[in-house]
Amino acid sequence: MNRFARTAKSAVLGAVLAATATTAWAADPIRIGEINSYTGLPAFTIPYRNGWELAVEEVNAKGGLLGGRKLEVVSRDDSGKPEDAVRIASELVNSEKVVALAGTFFSHIGLAVSDFAARNKTLFIAAEPLTDAVTWEKGNRYTFRLRPSTYMQAAMLVEEAAKLPAKRWVTVAPNYEYGQSAVASFKALLKAKRPDVEFVSEQWPAQGKIDAGSTVQALNAANPDAIFNVTFGPDLSKFVREGTTRGLFDNRAVVSLLTGEPEYLDPLKGEAPEGWIVTGYPQEQVDTPEHKAFRDAYMKRFNDYPRLGSIVGYSTFQALAAAIEKAGSTDTEKLVDAMKGLNITSPLGPVTFRAIDHQATMGAYVGKVALKGGKGVMVDWRYADGAKYLPADDEVAKRRPKE
Incomplete structure (x- = not known):
């Protein structure tokens, strides 16, 4: 074989090897670590899992990302414990080699994983935790949040609450980060619009362990004009049943966070509390x-x-798929930069992840509960664009640490 032939053969072999390497690289999946409280609150997290499975299937059916790489999710259950969530996050990043983390439901768990993400320089999209601290007081470069925060949803409800003649308010909320954050935001925002109101009693049942009888009795004893409720899940069902039986809601306005979401409204069936002002999702x-x-x-x-x-x-x-495509890479710092200002079209409409605080502008539906066909539905609802319910940039800057 002459030198020309050998050179040509080497060139062909090199091209084949390069093509093979490219194909192997393209086939290498992009792994995402997903953490959530599947056993702790299945009413929300199982539909949540269905949702992300559908999104991943759609991305992969369209050819994947970055020239053909498929999305692969490594999902874990945190058992509703922050320490388990952090341990799992470490395993996902260090052993499973995921390029980003996503998920969590409870606010205290979201904050724990957010802290892990900051310390380990890993992108984390907090899907569900609502506490304001995720993007403000304890915000960091590596954490972004999808859902409207307690501040945002409280602001949506305050628009309606401020129109009520009620002056004496009571609150009931689970005694952990989410409940505390929601009540603080609602009180501050309502007082700003209605300086004449007063909050005459607060009840703080343990999450998942409400003593509905004593809680309702204490609220009744305060003789309020209106109630701000933050309970959800099984606690909500117990509170509604006991409050209805004992007349707590008679001739009183109730403003309630999340109650219009199918996860919590549907299980109430014919016991759904008519007239409550709620945030929710009238999916049908x-x-x-x-x-x-x-x-x-x-x-x-x-x-x-x-x-x-x-x-x-x-x-x-x-959002994760869009960020990867925008970054053109799975490098963490490039992904974080891509998330800032990222725009997606969600099923609820356009959503932007703000650069200033990493809070998405996803909104919520605000309306009232009514009974139709023996079950609770939302009526007189409107979609409240999350972008309209965030404080000015200078206020955010005061609350969020500098990166």
């Missing part, structure tokens, strides 16, 4: 093109209607 009534496409795809895939958790799971992984 939203007819925008983006929501209809999502709802149709979800129902076809799971033979079930979506819950709010489904929207959250789907949109979280929409």
Whole structure:
């Protein structure tokens, strides 16, 4: 074989090896670590998992990311314990070699994983935790949050609460970060709009362990004009049942966080509290093109209607995929930079992850509860764009540590 032939053969072999290497690289999946309280609150987290599974399937069906790499999710249950969530996060990053973390439900768990992300320089999208601290007081370069915070949803409800003639208010909320944050935001925002109101009693039942009888009795004893409720899940059901039986809600306005979400409203069935002002998700009534496409795809895939958790799971992984494509890389620092100002079109409409505090502008539906066909539904609702319920940049700068 002459030198020309050998050179040509080497060139061909080199091209084949390069092509093979490129194909192998393209086939290498992009791994995402996902953590949530699946056993702790399945009513929300199972639909949430369905949502992100649908998003991942859609991304992969379209050819994946970065030239053909498929998304692969390594999912773990944190058992509702911050220490377990941090241990799992470490395993996912160090052993499973995930490029980012996503998920968590409870606020104190979200804060624990956020702290891990900051210390280990790992991108974390907090899907569900609502405490303001995630993006403000304890915010960091590596953490972003999808859902509207307690401040944002409290601000949405305060718009309606301020119109009520009520002056004497009581509050009931689970005694952990989420409940504390929600009550603090609601009180401050309502007092700013209505200096004449006063808060005459607060009840702080342990999450998942409400003594509904004594809680209702204490609230009744305060003789309020209106109630701000932050309980959810099984605690909400117990509170509604006991409050109805004991007449707590008779001739009193109730403003309630999350109660209009199908996860919490549907289990109440015919006991749904009519007239409550709530944030929620009237999934069967939203007819925008983006929501209809999502709802149709979800129902076809799971033979079930979506819950709010489904929207959250789907949109979280929409955002991750969009950030990876925008960054053109799975490098952490490039992903973090890509998340700042990232725009996606979620099933609820356009969402932007703000650069100033990493809070997404996803909104919520605000309306009232009514009974129709023996079950609770939202009526007189509107979509409240999250971007309109955030404080001015200078206020955010005061509350958020500098990176």
